[in-house]
Amino acid sequence: MRVTKKFLLGSLVVTTALVLAACAPQTGANTGGGDGDSGPESITVGVITSETGPLAGYGAQYLAGFEAGLDYATDGTGEIDRTKIIVENRDDAGDPDTAVTAAKELIGDGANILLGSASSGVALAVAEQAAQNKVLFISGPAAADGITGVNDYTFRSGRQSAQDVATAGTFLDDIEGKTVAVFAQNNAFGQGNVAAVEAILGGKGATVTPVLVAEDVTEFTPFAQQVLTAKPDLVFVAWAGATSGAMWQAMSQQGVLDDIPVVTGLGDSATFSAYGEASEKINFLNHYFPGAPDNKVNDAMVTAIEDAGATPDLFSPDGFNAAIMLVHAIKEGKGDVDDMIAALEGFEFEGPKGTTTVRADDHALLQSMYQVKLIAKDGSFVPELVDTVDAATVAP
Template identity: 50%
Template sequence: MTRPDPYSARARRVLAATGLVALAALAAGCASPTGGGAASNAASTGSSVKIGIITAESGPYAPYGEEYLAGLKAGLSYLSNGTDVIDGHKVQLVIDDDADSPATAVADAKDLIGQGVDMIGGTVDSAIALQVAAVAAQNKVLYIAGPAAVDSLDGLNRYTFRSGRESYQDIATAGTFVGDLTGKKVVVLAQDSEFGTANVAGVKAVLGGQGASVSSVLVPLSATDFTPFTAKILAAKPDLLFVAWAGTNATQMWTTLNQQGVLSATKVVTGLANTATYPATGPAGSKIEFLAHYFPGAGGGNAYEAAMTKTVTESGGTVDLFTPDGFTAMQMFAHALEASPTDVSAMIKALEGWSFAGVEGQYTVRAADHALLQPEFEAKLTGSGTSWIPQLVKAVDPNTIAPPVPATPAWSTSGS
């Protein structure tokens, strides 16, 4: 795939989310991220706060970027009671397309900071998130990463937080339902990318820590023929195959695994991706155990999920895997904004240690490294043909899958 020119591809626009549906039933204060009615003094200042959002609107991860943005806008509508005003400040989302290009994202981040944005959020790609985080730290701007799952965002610098889950939490979730792994062989099938290698490291840390022998089969992002890789898996004779995948070639991958007999030769665990991928598993769907970051109803249903779903649906969209990441990001932005619209130190202090209810359940921003502790889920797919439905097997407690706590935050010695 040829990537577009990073500048001609940029689809910058300023959104005040004026077309979003107001949630009248939530207008009595429960819309506040802290439970106090964030929009109650809407006319008190008249000031404007810009939040720069960098995410994929084109490129291979565009569908994930769309989900994130839908959740972000729904969160703004919910938290402001449809006014786009939070704690007396008119919130504007300045959205840039990173086109899945680190160079474009870095240029966007610098440009947004030059425009005077008060906070930055977003991006689906882990490699991009790491680079944007570095720019944010250099310029002392708050950054809340989106669906990017790379573990090393934790403790990277004091300005960086995240609104989604991380790879460690995915692997730890699988570790709660794969049984005793002492002496077992585990093979990780993943793409040769930041996301893929992070998953390999996570499996070695978590499942390897439970006594498994862990190896990996890494596949180039551009691969279309997966037969050579399935041969390596079969030759290894694993007791467990952990598949970590994100992108547009999942159909070919699952088809090959099924045709080559991998799914019947070993136990397969993978993450439940967005809804469009369910049919891609084909007959493999019923043979896989899924760890799930989110699917509709996973959190048992609550006011946050109901509000998000209502707004996204009435705006013509569909709630999916990363929609909650956008909604959660807006909760975090709003909480930071309530501390101060301009003082980044006050924003950071407000977010550190903050525990709050959201779409998936209870979240906690760990003060030590800014990891976002949150529940994940075990699920199964039921159905056939093009119709598959995820069903909850169990919810996994956030503390059970929490990443290790660092002895000392990185910024305590680096000063950044």
């Protein structure tokens, strides 16, 4: 039986795997083994995430959260138990090859802890490097379920797609015997969401009816009518790209949003105005927005990010959690990778979203999720919390 470790903060100092040639870490770098229980004088940590490219906004949110979290978890010192934490940032530009090159360089320079990324493809590629080189990797906002349990060296500081889908199911009182329509684009993203809904909600007794739309379609009325004809109890929408506005307009005009509960994921603040007239009719599942949690850790994170001139957003907690996990791993493992892994397995801590737990068996991060509505205010839309879904209910 594993012992759960709880980290009490406060005044305490605190989607494709690439099989490429491994790069051996520098001998003697970042290892424990000092006198007695003392750790090394310093540990170098490589942060690989998107600073440019299509996911640059997500990377910025993660980095702002990480910087706030590291300051919080080390009481502003950047050290833990006299071990200085040296952070080296690398831009992956959302490209797995770029990320692998950065990972090899960082490992070659002595880093045995890597953090990031916003891209699932990048995260899986870096996870492969972590296993080959036996270094610790804490993935960030990347949501692909395949990151969980991919190897012994990989953890995650954010939620995963399975938790999104499970949260969608909470909009029905009872899933068993109900029909869930998945309205999505007929591409890898959409098909992946269909598979997730079939596995998670179908596994709870729901009948899943896919309504898949070709990517080049611009007229969505016939597909909205297909949804009405299917008479589902719930519609789960998985959509991305420039046609989102037209799709939501068709769903609204055809009465889908009036007759059936429709659920989709609420993204970062830049997307709040993207739903047009449908905004106040949609039920949103949500990973995070600043007003959702009510606890001192979230207050501290929001204040720190704002004081630094940034805006807390969807993936801020992922960076903040990563810093808490990093500091705990170094404090307990003193730079030894096996000991740091053991310290994180079963680790329970208070994060921005409340009590958060690293599941020991597969390193999933168990956390609360949210039901949210968008409300019109001062000419725009703002999120309003409907309900908090506890971590156990949406555990992947």
